[in-house]
Structure formats: structure tokens, C-alpha cells
Amino acid sequence: MFDAFLLRAALAGLGTGLAAGLLGCFVVWRRMAYFGDATAHAAILGVALSLVTNLPIFAGVLVMALVMGLALDRLDSRGHEVNTALGVLAHSALALGLVAVALLPGRQVNLDLYLFGDVLTVGWGDIAVIWGGAAVVIGLLWWFWSRLLASTLTPDLAHAAGFDPRRDQRLLTLAIACVVAVAIKVVGALLIAALLIMPAAAARGLSRTPEAMAILSMTIAGIAAVAGLWMAVWLDTPVGPSIVCVAAGIYLLSHLATGR
Template identity: 55%
Template sequence: MLDDFLVRAALAGVGVACATGPLGVFVVWRRMAYFGDATSHAAILGVALALAADMPVALGAALVAGAMGLTVAGLAGRGWAADTVLGVLAHAALGTGLVAISFVQGVRISLETFLFGDILAVSRMDLLTIWGGAALISALIAWRWNRLLLTTVNEDLAHADGVSPMRERLVLTLALALVVALSLKIVGALLISALLIIPAAAARALSRSPEEMVFGATALGAIAALAGLWASWHFDTPAGPSIVTASAALFVLSAVFGRLRRA
């Protein structure tokens, strides 16, 4: 069955949705959209370093994305304006990465693969990496769920309960770096944050509890992946942008349905 590239692509899309769903709700709740952009853009620099050092691309992307997250968190904690730091570092990392890739010798690659993804080229090893990473992220979120939720709602209350908000931010930063590495081949660096944010934002209008929002974001992300692949196959459109467009359509539908339900 896995010899069919469309089946592999569908499994990859659902696997990424299982990773982005639980994490995306915290990105939305904590208003970390620009943080997601910065880490995903930094992944391009990680790709360049991985190719130059002859190491796995996913590992290089995860390391640099994690370093970006830690750098942003550190500078913001020292009094720098968070949006300014994110804007400078995100674009600097993206530009530097694109320039660095052009200097890598003996490697023939398409930049579009890393910018916009190539889900139709997913291999069996990619599937193993994606689903293994998704399981790790889901387990991490489930383990830290109460602490993450408490620090998201009220950091002062978390301090009083003996929970360190800094430690929970570190957990989210590392999880976000892993998601970036997993999603890079699926939707590309420029669209990863959309896959994190849009399904979670769509699920918010349909959910009555944090747990419902997590499951809703995961389900909507999986539906968007399958619908985007269907549209790409039938209309000959790019697969990654098609998945994001399907996510946007689901967001519109959920917003309308949520408004009608409240009315």
C-alpha cells in the first residue's frame, strides 16, 4: 500500500496534523504566531548548514529552529521588544539561509522544496520520522498539559503553584522546533506557521473546552491535509499551498458556523 505516493502523502499530512494540532492551540492561546514564523524561517538556515555538514536535513532544521527560539526568548527577557526581535531574526535567518544554500557545493536541490514543501515526494523513512515525531510531541504535550495550561492562563498563579513559566516556555520552544523540522518537507518553511495557526484558530470557534480545541485542531488539520491533496491531484495545483488554502476554507466555515451557533 505504501508504494502509492498519494497514500504516503496522505499519511504524512495526517501525521503532521497530529503534531501541529496540540501545539497549535498553545501558539494561538499565547499569541505566538510571529514566533512560529521566526522558527520556521530559521529552518532554511538549518537546511543550509545540514547540507554543508552532510547531516540529516531534519536534524539541522530542528537544531537551528530551536536555537532561534531560545535566542528570541532570551532577548525578549532582557527588555528587547519581542516583535522587533522576531522581525529582525526571522528575516535575517531566512535571507542568510537562502544565500548559504547557494554556496553549498555538489548538492543539486530546489529551493521551492524547502520554501513551499513537497509532500508528494515523501518516502517511507520520512513517514517514520513524521509519525515518530508526532507521537513524541503528543506525549510531551500530554505530560505537561496541566502545567502548560496553567502558565498560559496565568503566570502568577503558576508561580504560586510552584510551576516555572520559563521552563514551560522552553518546552514549547523545543516542541515548536521539532514541528518545524517535521513539517518542512510537507508545506515548506513559508507555510509552516499557517498549518500551526489556522486549524487551531478554526477549532476555537467550535470548542467548549481546551481539550476539545486540541482534538478539533488535530481533526481539522488532518481534513485540510486530505482536502488539499485532493485539490492538488484534481486541479494540478501545488500541494503545500493547497493544504493551507483548505485550512483557510475550514476556518471560514468554522467562523460562520460558530457565529450562527452563538446567535
């Protein structure tokens, strides 16, 4: 039973890491770190929605993360001061979610489970959802890789080639919402953005091409997930923060090795 228990946790962390590692490259290239953070904070509102409507947690979190992402996209397209809007919406969503969960009648909710994750509690059904969501994200990014890359690195040329950078931005918004939904049980709403950013940031200085960076980022995220789980079991520490600590350590090593 103990081996199956760890196997489920490792599979959940690995599936989340692979999707976050690949998507994180676009988050880093487009400088969307705060965007990802704001979307992740909306996950707590999604938890409250799920508990009120008896929806699966994945569904509620996905809906609220997508609503937040589309709201931010709309503000950006209308020329609002995006950094300020991101800050307001991110912290408002987190605060509203915490208050909403606390006010749910007749429910004792362990908020730490959703704030910091608890991959050790996942079942086989959760793993199916995580890997299904990860497959959707990886499949979308692989299928639209060329146009997403063009829209990210050379928006003007992408527009001239007939691509719509705004549509590609919405595709990335959908992907971020999906990763937030599958990652909440693994690293929690407060740490999802770290798993998106750190592996990609570590891979950037060690890669010469976007494809190499994507593969290396996925590898680093997978290593961080499995090594973080091992560290948590060995040191008796929370799994989500342990995974992020390993990712941060890898980033620090890559920065020292490359100076970037």
C-alpha cells in the same frame, strides 16, 4: 505504485497535521504566531547546515529551529522589544538561509522543495521521522498538559502552584522546533506557521473547553492535510499551499458560523 505513493503522502500530511493542530492551540493561546513564523524561517538555514555537514535534513532543521527559538526566548526574558526582534531575526534567518543554500559549491538545490514543501516526494523513512517527531510533540504536550495549560492561561496562579512558566515556554519552544523539522517537507518553511495557526483558530470559536479545542484543532488539521492532498492531485496544484488553502477555508467557515 500510485496507491502507495498517495498513501505515503497522506500519512506524512496526517502526522504533521496532528502535531501542528495540538501545538497550534498553545501558539494561539500564547499569541506566539510570529514566534512560530520566525522559527520556521530558520529552517532554511538548517537546510544549508544539513547540506554542508551531510546531516539528515530533519537534524539540521531541528538544530537551527531550536537555536532560533532559544534566542527569541532569551531576548524575551531580558525584556527586549520582542516584536522588533522577531521581525529582524525571522527575515534575517530566511535571507541568510537562501543565500547560504545558493552559495553551496557544486550543488543544485531545489529551494521550492524547502520553501513550499513537496509531500509527494516523501519515502517510508521520512514518514518514520515525521510520525516519530509528531509522537514526541503530542506525548510531551499530553504529559505536561495541566502545567502548560495553567502557565498559559493563568501564569500567576501557575507560579504560585510551583510551576515555572519560563521552563514551560522552553518546552513549547522545543515542540515548535520539532514540528518545524517534520513539517518542512509537507508544507515548507513559508507555510508551517499557517498550519500551526489556522486549525487552532478555527477550533477556538467552536469549542467550550481547552481539551475540546485541542481535539477539534487536531481533527481540522488532519482533514486539511488529507483534503489538501486530494485537491492537489485533482487540480494539479502544489500540495503544501493546497493544504493551507483548505485550512483557511475551514477557518473562514468557522468564523462565519460563530462570528469569532
